[in-house]
């Protein structure tokens with residue numbers, strides 16, 4: 001730790017022990033004063049004294065400071081209780097500091113310490129000095145617009161916000177306007193047309209990935225509309241939006257929160273929001289023939305994940321378990337889809353989906369400035385050459401992030417990073433049910449899910465997919481030229497009689513958990529976008545795929 005000039009240093013009492021307390025511009029620390037006249041026995045060197053030890057809290061992780069009057073906060077945030085006064089009256093003047101405590105599995109908790117001062121003047125001096133340091137942290141939000149989806153996940157969004165999040169925001173003196181949505185796309189439309197965005201430092205989404213997606217679409221549309229940019233025009237460069245989005249997980253998968261923060265814990269997310277953390281994300285734009293369809297930040301999946309989603313929407317009442325039921329059903333149906341995928345590989349310098357640099361919370365690569373994201377220095381001659389793959393697939397997945405979630409803590413693509421301008425394209429070819437099960441199971445253990453002969457994975461900047469039933473005559477002629485002429489005749493008949501039993505089946509896309517019924521799509525990963533782990537700084541653009 002670099003030595004910082006001390007701003008304040010006093011002997012104060014913490015939990016009945018006298019401590020040297022120091023404030024610098026970076027840290028607040030307190031250390032018990034050891035009575036040097038005491039005999040140094042094994043017990044006091046390694047026992048209680050060491051346990052009492054010293055504590056150091058980064059100033060940027062202090063949530064709040066308040067003078068502790070007769071009523072002082074209990075350890076449960078938001079609850080207040082009476083504490084007995086010191087009869088001697090010497091320790092009546094105290095202040096309480098709430099701060100972030102890191103616990104296991106990337107979880108954060110709000111801890112607090114009360115420091116007793118010998119007199120009121122010193123107490124006020126401390127309170128003022130710490131407040132002055134907090135005031136310098138200008139990245140922290142002061143006013144937030146909160147949208148709660150009351151029907152996401154286990155329908156606990158409202159309760160989670162009121163019981164776990166609101167008390168933390170109020171402790172941190174953040175003011176909020178809260179809107180509980182009344183229908184799908186309420187938040188999107190409100191952001192698009194009504195909300196007075198100038199009043200806020202960020203938008204908070206209480207819900208799942210679908211709710212995040214609504215808010216992201218609302219913010220992007222609003223910014224383009226205010227700037228007179230036509231969002232549907234694929235050639236337009238979009239205007240960045242200045243608001244960040246914070247995510248309080250209250251959905252079914254919550255993979256955007258899990259993959260960025262490292263857990264799906266509302267308190268952890270609220271604390272990240274309070275301290276003003278941000279994490280840029282990649283955003284994919286999805287088009288069909290130059291018409292804009294949607295953006296995606298987590299999963300774009302055709303085949304297996306599209307079918308799971310389609311089936312699960314009918315079982316919403318089951319909550320998150322719907323995905324498991326529909327997952328088993330879809331797995332048993334074992335449908336495969338034929339089509340053509342073309343992709344533009346990413347520059348080799350951004351690593352590969354199979355390197356072992358897994359993306360976890362605090363990942364070193366994701367925290368690098370975008371210019372330094374290259375993990376290797378490679379001159380890649382193939383990077384501007386489109387590659388074409390045809391075949392029969394059980395699943396076609398594109399992941400802009402690892403898609404880690406409680407079902408799969410390492411995710412669909414464990415080494416996909418958060419803002420490197422690439423997505424990992426995973427192709428699972430037709431294989432036996434047993435092989436597909438082996439592949440799925442590997443998402444839940446340490447084995448490599450890409451290490452199967454029927455699985456291919458590529459890091460890409462752009463890709464296109466055309467299901468066979470939507471291929472143009474020239475594409476089909478090309479394809480059929482590879483096969484026999486009788487097969488060609490048969491295909492023609494089937495294309496004209498989609499209802500016949502041999503007609504090719506088609507799936508839909510799962511776009512961050514929302515159904516996209518279009519089969520043929522073109523996808524382009526945008527440059528670095530400032531969507532954060534909790535409060536992203538808005539910035540976005542879209543472009544058409546060019547071959």
Ligand SMILES: CCCCCCCCCCCCC/C=C/[C@@H](O)[C@H](COP(=O)(O)O)NC(=O)CCCCCCCCCCCCCCC
Pocket residue numbers: 207208209210211251252253254255256298299305308309323324327328331403405407408411412437440441443444510511512513514
């Ligand atoms: C045998 C066990 C296999 C477990 C396989 C787990 C793979 C999990 C990969 C998860 C990727 C998740 C990507 C996230 C997408 C989300 O954006 C999106 C929306 O999230 P939201 O609900 O919060 O709004 N979520 C989803 O689309 C949900 C996808 C969930 C898929 C679960 C699939 C379960 C498959 C179970 C197969 C079991 C076969 C057993 C045969 C006897």
Ligand SMILES: Nc1ncnc2c1ncn2[C@@H]1O[C@H](COP(=O)(O)OP(=O)(O)O)[C@@H](O)[C@H]1O
Pocket residue numbers: 148149150151152153154180181182183184185186206207208209210211212214250251252253254513514
């Ligand atoms: N008040 C509401 N009533 C019904 N649907 C809503 C409401 N608010 C948001 N939605 C929609 O609910 C869907 C699922 O939301 P999400 O937060 O992703 O939950 P889950 O993770 O359970 O799917 C999204 O499509 C979102 O647009």
Ligand SMILES: [Ca+2]
Pocket residue numbers: 208209210211251252512513514
């Ligand atoms: Ca959803």
